[in-house]
Every structure is written in structure tokens, then in C-alpha cells.
Amino acid sequence: MSRENETDEAxxxxxxxxxxxxxxxxxxxxxxxxIPPNDITFxxxxxxxxxxxxPRGAGLVVNCIECGEPVTVPIPEGLEIDDIDAAPExxxxxxxxxxxxxxxxxxxxxxxxxxxxxxxxxxxxxxxRDDEDSAFFAILHAKLAALETFHNNAAAxxxxxxxxxAEE
Numbered sequence: 158m159s160r161e162n163e164t165d166e167a168x169x170x171x172x173x174x175x176x177x178x179x180x181x182x183x184x185x186x187x188x189x190x191x192i193p194p195n196d197i198t199f200x201x202x203x204x205x206x207x208x209x210x211x212p213r214g215a216g217l218v219v220n221c222i223e224c225g226e227p228v229t230v231p232i233p234e235g236l237e238i239d240d241i242d243a244a245p246e247x248x249x250x251x252x253x254x255x256x257x258x259x260x261x262x263x264x265x266x267x268x269x270x271x272x273x274x275x276x277x278x279x280x281x282x283x284x285x286r287d288d289e290d291s292a293f294f295a296i297l298h299a300k301l302a303a304l305e306t307f308h309n310n311a312a313a314x315x316x317x318x319x320x321x322x323a324e325e
Contacts, residue, residue, distance in 0.1 A: 197209070197212055217229070
């Protein structure tokens, strides 16, 4: 919502010079002399950074783009907050827009929560299957060990028989 003057250089994470964060979240590139004359311009009392903001921001507390400290946007002398509030039609349009965005966000949240539930069910089934597979492989390993023992015993018996045949 705050605007930076063109004379300041962009800092990492801040809005570059000649750009404005509009109230609706859009970033618009402006030349210095394009800053509307009715905008409120003020300096951050903490770092001195110059800001410019739409008159509807009067009285709001915003964070300075430079230092991040909270700054109260001054109300121009002779003006009341009621003088700079948006028209009822504009407020209604903003309310409808906000409700639509809220509905989309809630729908997305519901879909994501459903996806999480599905993934948790899949995870549980996979863990059960993994436990079953582990038990199966343990039994298989035991049977293979028994088969190896039987094979070794059979080989020893065949060797004994071969040596008895060779002695005769």
C-alpha cells in the first residue's frame, strides 16, 4: 500500500523504485511525477525513508518498507477520515470481491483438507502393507534358512554315500 519515491534505491525484499503497491495488491510502475498529487507523502520516523500512499490509507499503521517498523500514516490537516473513505458503492464492490476470494480460498482449503485425509488413509494402508510384507519376508527368510540346512544335510549324506561306494 505504500509508495516509494524514485530517488530511493530498491532494497532486497522491498518494492523497487517507481513501483507502487496498490491497495488491491497489484504493483504498478510509475514515474516520479506520476505519483498522484492527492497522495499523502511522509517520512518514516525511524529511518527517514520517504513514502507516498493513497489518501484512503490515512490513519492506518503500515510497516516501513525500508526498516520494517510500524508507521502511522498521517491524516492531512483539515481532513477527517470520513472525507477520504471510499464511496458505499466502492465498498460494496470490495466486499463482494473479498467474499468471492474468501469463498475460493475456503473451497481450496476444503479440497486440500480432503486430499490430506486421503493421503493419511493411503499412508495407513501402506504401513499395514509394509508390516504384512515384513512378516511375510521374515517367514520366507526362516524357511529359506531351513531349506539351506536341509540342503547342507542332504549334501553331507550324498558325500557319505559316495565315500562308502568308493570304499567298496
